[in-house]
Amino acid sequence: xxxxxxxxxxxxxxxxxxxxxxxxxxxxxxxxxxxxxxxxxxxxxxxxxxxxxxxxxxxxxxxxxxxxxxxxxxxxxxxxxxxxxxxxxxxxxxxxxxxxxxxxxxxxxxxxxxxxxxxxxxxxxxxxxxxxxxxxxxxxxxxxxxxxxxxxxxxxxxxxxxxxxxxxxxxxxxxxxxxxxxxxxxxxxxxxxxxxxxxxxxxxxxxxxxxxxxxxxxxxxxxxxxxxxxxxxxxxxxxxxxxxxxxxxxxxxxxxxxxxxxxxxxxxxxxxxxxxxxxxxxxxxxxxxxxxxxxxxxxxxxxxxxxxxxxxxxxxxxxxxxxxxxxxxxxxxxxxxxxxxxxxxxxxx
Amino acid sequence: xxxxxxxxxxxxxxxxxxxxxxxxxxxxxxxxxxxxxxxxxxxxxxxxxxxxxxxxxxxxxxxxxxxxxxxxxxxxxxxxxxxxxxxxxxxxxxxxxxxxxxxxxxxxxxxxxxxxxxxxxxxxxxxxxxxxxxxxxxxxxxxxxxxxxxxxxxxxxxxxxxxxxxxxxxxxxxxxxxxxxxxxxxxxxxxxxxxxxxxxxxxxxxxxxxxxxxxxxxxxxxxxxxxxxxxxxxxxxxxxxxxxxxxxxxxxxxxx
Numbered sequence: 003x004x005x006x007x008x009x010x011x012x013x014x015x016x017x018x019x020x021x022x023x024x025x026x027x028x029x030x031x032x033x034x035x036x037x038x039x040x041x042x043x044x045x046x047x048x049x050x051x052x053x054x055x056x057x058x059x060x061x062x063x064x065x066x067x068x069x070x071x072x073x074x075x076x077x078x079x080x081x082x083x084x085x086x087x088x089x090x091x092x093x094x095x096x097x098x099x100x101x102x103x104x105x106x107x108x109x110x111x112x113x114x115x116x117x118x119x120x121x122x123x124x125x126x127x128x129x130x131x132x133x134x135x136x137x138x139x140x141x142x143x144x145x146x147x148x149x150x151x152x153x154x155x156x157x158x159x160x161x162x163x164x165x166x167x168x169x170x171x172x173x174x175x176x177x178x179x180x181x182x183x184x185x186x187x188x189x190x191x192x193x194x195x196x197x198x199x200x201x202x203x204x205x206x207x208x209x210x211x212x213x214x215x216x217x218x219x220x221x222x223x224x225x226x227x228x229x230x231x232x233x234x235x236x237x238x239x240x241x242x243x244x245x246x247x248x249x250x251x252x253x254x255x256x257x258x259x260x261x262x263x264x265x266x267x268x269x270x271x272x273x274x275x276x277x278x279x280x281x282x283x284x285x286x287x288x289x290x291x292x293x294x295x296x297x298x299x300x301x302x303x304x305x306x307x308x309x310x311x312x313x314x315x316x317x318x319x320x321x322x323x324x325x326x327x328x329x330x331x332x333x334x335x336x337x338x339x340x341x342x343x344x345x346x347x348x349x350x351x
Numbered sequence: 352x353x354x355x356x357x358x359x360x361x362x363x364x365x366x367x368x369x370x371x372x373x374x375x376x377x378x379x380x381x382x383x384x385x386x387x388x389x390x391x392x393x394x395x396x397x398x399x400x401x402x403x404x405x406x407x408x409x410x411x412x413x414x415x416x417x418x419x420x421x422x423x424x425x426x427x428x429x430x431x432x433x434x435x436x437x438x439x440x441x442x443x444x445x446x447x448x449x450x451x452x453x454x455x456x457x458x459x460x461x462x463x464x465x466x467x468x469x470x471x472x473x474x475x476x477x478x479x480x481x482x483x484x485x486x487x488x489x490x491x492x493x494x495x496x497x498x499x500x501x502x503x504x505x506x507x508x509x510x511x512x513x514x515x516x517x518x519x520x521x522x523x524x525x526x527x528x529x530x531x532x533x534x535x536x537x538x539x540x541x542x543x544x545x546x547x548x549x550x551x552x553x554x555x556x557x558x559x560x561x562x563x564x565x566x567x568x569x570x571x572x573x574x575x576x577x578x579x580x581x582x583x584x585x586x587x588x589x590x591x592x593x594x595x596x597x598x599x600x601x602x603x604x605x606x607x
Contacts, residue, residue: 295448
């Protein structure tokens with residue numbers, strides 16, 4: 003009995019963690035191999051091997067370019083974005099004690115969009131980093147507004163409080179989306195407007211390697227911060243006051259974790275637009291699979307988020323032949339029913 | 352001797368209005384102090400302040416002689432545990448998960464779970480007689496079982512001071528007695544907010560609060576006179592000696 007207890011919290015069921023890199027590599031390979039142009043898997047692997055410096059075969063330059071510059075970069079960014087968004091959802095759900103919390107539903111994505119579009123249209127600095135900074139400012143503004151509105155409306159914890167903050171999030175989303183539309187209508191040229199609208203729906207089409215220079219460190223940072231705070235996230239199970247009485251520095255933890263979630267969302271929005279529901283679906287699915295303890299939940303959520311978004315991206319490219327759907331359409335098709343299920347289960351509690 | 356927990360003229364104000372005024376108290380190691388008072392008299396506020404969760408607007412709280420304001424949350428949590436009123440969760444955690452939370456102040460990213468943590472959790476589960484239910488889901492527990500798990504969680508925290516905010520609320524009489532017996536056998540300094548005056552008789556000392564002020568502080572049999580009970584709770588009380596030599600019982604009647 004004691005021996006079993008001893009393994010429980012230290013190393014129990016950690017074996018699957020060793021599988022995580024393999025699963026991730028498999029998903030990336032799948033994302034790279036599937037696309038509009040049929041390229042044999044052998045060619046894909048050959049190109050990847052040569053590019054990684056593991057051989058020197060003669061490559062078809064078009065195949066090589068499609069695989070390396072378009073598909074692999076896109077799959078890598080999708081994986082990082084999925085992990086970032088899923089971890090953001092996990093963090094927000096734990097800290098707000100709200101099963102419906104998620105960057106998209108809380109209006110954080112909409113605020114980030116407004117921030118990014120403002121920077122893009124105004125042409126401040128231009129480029130990914132300044133757009134990310136604008137998105138981050140927008141994300142934080144949106145979260146502050148939504149949290150203040152929820153507090154003013156008397157939102158607490160539990161299902162009723164959960165409803166209040168989601169309503170506040172909807173109000174925030176609507177307002178920021180309207181602001182975005184206003185900015186586009188007012189200031190953008192027709193060509194700019196078309197590009198921005200396409201990007202806003204959540205789209206990975208324009209992703210190239212430079213995007214991964216931001217996306218990869220962001221995903222790593224989000225994973226690191228969440229893992230570092232795994233016990234703190236656990237401690238919120240009985241509420242913020244209980245967490246404080248267990249020795250958690252509330253102010254520091256909330257600022258750091260919500261800041262990380264907002265930053266991760268902002269970076270993803272500035273790369274690929276607002277992709278919804280990843281942060282809702284993935285953490286809930288992982289809670290069912292690995293349980294509520296964050297030491298396991300955090301890596302599982304990051305991995306599943308990465309795989310989910312790579313697969314969603316693949317589906318968005320092949321579900322209608324000859325046409326690429328915005329990836330946000332696919333995640334919403336999966337996510338909206340999941341949202342309904344969580345809501346109904348919450349009611350029964 | 353330094354008191355283990357001390358309030359010095361501690362007050363708490365919300366939007367400029369004092370809801371707790373000039374509370375002074377020296378808690379000695381090992382004693383059990385009962386907090387008594389009508390609803391809204393400031394018991395929970397005093398608990399929160401003694402737990403370091405609320406900052407005094409005037410005066411200060413000292414833990415082992417050191418001002419609470421200068422201690423970090425972790426340092427406080429290693430010395431003092433709080434069982435708040437009806438803390439609930441929607442997470443699908445087990446009894447053991449909930450008790451393991453008590454080890455949080457002793458753990459960190461660089462100080463992983465170890466054998467002594469397992470021992471602390473096992474001892475805590477034993478103390479509340481919940482070891483056989485360690486694998487049960489939180490959602491499947493009764494109110495009394497949940498309260499016992501909260502106390503086990505506090506026990507696993509290995510505190511020197513245990514604060515309990517109305518731990519017998521909403522429990523049937525059997526579980527009320529069981530919880531009080533359980534708390535009495537824990538060898539920590541305890542502050543316990545209570546509504547039932549019979550339960551208060553079990554404490555070493557009681558503090559009576561009314562409208563945020565300390566009205567009386569001392570051994571329960573000296574404090575709980577019919578005159579004080581009439582003044583504080585607006586009921587007529589008669590104290591009836593126990594025929595078997597146990598603690599007396601109160602008979603209450605509305606004021607005429």
